[in-house]
Amino acid sequence: MIEIGKYNDLRIVAKNSDGLSLSDGDREILLPYQHVPTNIELGDNIKVFVFVNKDGNTIATTQQAFAEVDDFAFLTVVDANDDGAYLDLGIGKDIYVPTREQKRMMEIGESYAVYVYLDETNNRMLASSRLDKFIEEEDFDFDEGDEVSLLITEKTDLGYNAIINDKNIGLLYHNELFANLKPGERRKGWIKKVRVEGKIDLTLQPTGFGHILDSKEVILKELKECGGTIELGDKSTPDEIYDRFQISKSAFKKAIGGLYKERRITVSDNEIKIVVDHLAD
Known part of the structure; x- marks a missing residue:
């Protein structure tokens, strides 16, 4: 099954005037010639990112996308209006953030932590900076002291919020930090404490x-x-x-x-x- 908004490993089954036809054995999509690498032949498999373009067609690209569906990412606004904002996804097709999905109004040139998801009505990729809607608040697959992957999202009065392993959210306290942090950084961290109410304290130092x-x-x-x-x-x-x-x-x-x-x-x-x-x- 071809997954939109994800990387797919597909087979080259045909050539036409616009590009290569790629298939998962059930469905075919187009890889335009400008994104076709050299030294590739019919029958070869190729890893591509699949998305729906502005004309509503499902196509593939070998360009590196900054994020996939179900990812948290830090993306830059390239255009904005009263209805929403457009973020650079790195593939020549920007990702849309409706105004209702903006925690605060986005500005051109600024970067924001967002969650990438698929609009089920049209299979187009959308993003939201209302991260709390997409955080898992009870399903913790780690214990205190475990090493985790962190995406720094924003500075608060207490410290910095960070997404943990692309699933949960925790806090790094100002008085325990000995390095300058910036939203958008990915860091290695550790679980310091999981509180009774589900709040997670983080540290950049191993413990024990x-x-x-x-x-x-x-x-x-x-x-x-x-x-x-x-x-x-x-x-x-x-x-x-x-x-x-x-x-x-x-x-x-x-x-x-x-x-x-x-x-x-x-x-x-x-x-x-x-x-x-x-x-x-």
Whole structure:
């Protein structure tokens, strides 16, 4: 079955004046010649993105679409009027966002987090920035501490909202961030807490003892590569620590505290040093 708004693996079954006919064994659609790659023959299979064009015809393209149906994505407005806005999908066919599906009025040149879906009345792709309508609020396929994929969607008073694994939504708190975030970024994150009411707290730092063990080894390796001394210590700022190791100050202090107890380093306000006996380990 050919899926509109998705990538499909189809077979080339014929050539005509407009392009190649592609088939899934049941239905045929057109791949225009301007999107036909070189060195391809009848009978070959080809991966294409399928959509309905402005004339209502279902066609294929080898251009890279920025999003598929059922995806959350961050797309840029290329045109807008009182009825809606058009977002660049990367395939020469823009995707429409009706005014009723805009969380706030969209402006040309601005980018927004949206959900892409199929209009069942005409099989055309639409998008909505009212993300809450498409979020799964109870079906969590992760546990606290799990690594997840995040799409940063918007800045709030508390922090940044992020889509989790293209299904759920959670929050990264301002006071726990040690890096500048921008809506549209995709980040690796971790589930910090799933609250009773279903709210999900996120973090950009792995949690648990295993993370501290990893951080200890990273710091020790860096010390050896730098000749045994790093100008970071108890009084260093969170930004300085994050710039060097991409971990929070809390995680840094736990890691160097563990190394100090093992007598592998010495620690001062603004410096850590490897103990000479461990320099060649």
